[in-house]
Amino acid sequence: MREINVNEITEAVSSMCIEVNHVLSEDMKCALDNAFNKEESELGKQILDQLKENLVIAKEEMIPICQDTGMAVIFMEIGQEVHFTGGSLEDAINEGVRKGYVEGYLRKSVVDDPIIRNNTKDNTPAVIHYSVVPGENVKITISPKGFGSENMSRVFMLKPADGIEGVKNAILTAVKDAGPNACPPMVIGVGIGGTFEKCALMAKHALTRKAGVHSDIPYVKELEEEMLDKINALGIGPAGLGGSVTAMAVNVETYPTHIAGLPVGINICCHVNRHIERVI
Amino acid sequence: MTKNITVPMDEQTKLDLTAGDYVYLTGTIYTARDAAHKRMQESLDKGEALPIDIVNQIIYYMGPSPAREGKVIGSAGPTTAGRMDRYTPRLLDLGLGAMIGKGKRTQDVKDAIVRNKSVYFAAVGGAGALLSKSIIKSEVVAYDDLGTEAIRKLEVKDFPVIVVADSKGNYLYK
Numbered sequence: 298m299r300e301i302n303v304n305e306i307t308e309a310v311s312s313m314c315i316e317v318n319h320v321l322s323e324d325m326k327c328a329l330d331n332a333f334n335k336e337e338s339e340l341g342k343q344i345l346d347q348l349k350e351n352l353v354i355a356k357e358e359m360i361p362i363c364q365d366t367g368m369a370v371i372f373m374e375i376g377q378e379v380h381f382t383g384g385s386l387e388d389a390i391n392e393g394v395r396k397g398y399v400e401g402y403l404r405k406s407v408v409d410d411p412i413i414r415n416n417t418k419d420n421t422p423a424v425i426h427y428s429v430v431p432g433e434n435v436k437i438t439i440s441p442k443g444f445g446s447e448n449m450s451r452v453f454m455l456k457p458a459d460g461i462e463g464v465k466n467a468i469l470t471a472v473k474d475a476g477p478n479a480c481p482p483m484v485i486g487v488g489i490g491g492t493f494e495k496c497a498l499m500a501k502h503a504l505t506r507k508a509g510v511h512s513d514i515p516y517v518k519e520l521e522e523e524m525l526d527k528i529n530a531l532g533i534g535p536a537g538l539g540g541s542v543t544a545m546a547v548n549v550e551t552y553p554t555h556i557a558g559l560p561v562g563i564n565i566c567c568h569v570n571r572h573i574e575r576v577i
Numbered sequence: 578m579t580k581n582i583t584v585p586m587d588e589q590t591k592l593d594l595t596a597g598d599y600v601y602l603t604g605t606i607y608t609a610r611d612a613a614h615k616r617m618q619e620s621l622d623k624g625e626a627l628p629i630d631i632v633n634q635i636i637y638y639m640g641p642s643p644a645r646e647g648k649v650i651g652s653a654g655p656t657t658a659g660r661m662d663r664y665t666p667r668l669l670d671l672g673l674g675a676m677i678g679k680g681k682r683t684q685d686v687k688d689a690i691v692r693n694k695s696v697y698f699a700a701v702g703g704a705g706a707l708l709s710k711s712i713i714k715s716e717v718v719a720y721d722d723l724g725t726e727a728i729r730k731l732e733v734k735d736f737p738v739i740v741v742a743d744s745k746g747n748y749l750y751k
């Protein structure tokens with residue numbers, strides 16, 4: 298058994314929230330460089346150039362990459378040999394978010410109730426997903442999610458007879474509807490299978506996979522490549538102003554499902570697809 | 578076409594703008610997003626005056642991140658304009674000059690833009706650090722309690738935008 302004081306979790310979450318909102322991960326930076334090289338429209342290239350410059354300014358001057366520093370989505374993979382000490386783990390995680398967002402000059406974008414809507418003024422609570430895994434480590438993945446793109450996300454409960462073509466149509470429909478609202482070039486997270494909530498969760502988790510890394514399952518990898526081409530053929534382009542790069546990656550996760558169903562979750566993310574991992 | 582424009586703009590300047598024009602704005606603009614629009618709507622419903630005179634002014638749909646010490650503002654890029662669509666035609670009919678945001682507008686808004694000879698600009702979403710460099714002054718002028726959603730008066734210099742919807746009914750997004 299390994300003991301971990303929850304203060305260590307607070308400190309990690311706090312510093313990760315600050316870092317992830319100012320410095321885009323290497324995979325996303327590469328994806329943006331590739332987009333710039335591939336883009337054919339002159340205006341599109343000009344916009345991608347601004348996005349690259351934006352990343353440099355964000356990092357050097359510690360100005361968040363985007364003013365929407367998101368609602369903090371946190372995946373906790375907890376080794377089953379771990380025993381947490383020093384208080385509640387969930388409180389410690391939220392304390393980390395509070396500290397990071399307040400001390401890091403990040404925007405407070407969370408309201409306490411979806412209808413009454415008073416700002417909590419410290420960006421808490423986070424949306425936390427726990428899983429228990431073998432071992433004695435804790436892996437924290439933080440992905441602050443902006444809502445321009447989150448609002449364009451969809452769940453489709455398809456029929457088994459709709460098959461892979463149905464999945465492809467669902468993805469294209471969601472991306473077309475998102476258009477300029479989701480700050481393209483986008484990253485598309487897709488979850489196929491499971492249940493209603495499982496497909497949405499897989500779609501969210503898929504966004505944390507490095508851009509450019511494909512699924513190990515051959516047909517899923519093919520689907521990812523084909524959908525990226527099909528999405529780029531839509532011509533939505535950078536900022537939705539036309540061009541050859543509409544998406545930079547399509548990441549798909551799958552899970553067994555029921556004989557009667559084919560759930561598909563599509564989580565749309567913008568070019569500021571923030572994700573950061575740390576193992577404790 | 579690339580243009581440099583002083584804001585607020587006169588009627589002729591607005592009429593001369595065409596969807597697709599790349600424009601650098603210099604002058605004064607105001608920020609307002611979801612919560613501020615809701616409050617302005619409630620004021621109008623009650624027959625009260627708005628906290629700012631919107632006539633001929635530009636509203637930028639934006640809620641910044643907090644400014645670090647010595648800085649004018651934090652990250653300051655556009656938010657999705659479509660969420661304001663329910664409130665916009667009324668504000669345009671009351672004289673609002675133009676808007677800056679990102680993303681699609683409804684037909685009602687597009688019609689109100691033509692009817693009022695207005696214009697809808699897009700700034701590049703997700704470029705908030707870069708765009709903050711074009712903001713030289715920021716002051717909260719109403720709804721301070723709304724935090725990032727308060728109404729701010731901004732002085733901008735060469736603030737880059739693209740005309741998406743113009744007064745002639747042209748619309749840049751597909």
Ligand code: SF4
Binds near residue numbers: 446
């Ligand atoms: S969709 Fe992404 S890039 Fe666009 S404003 Fe929201 S967080 Fe920023």
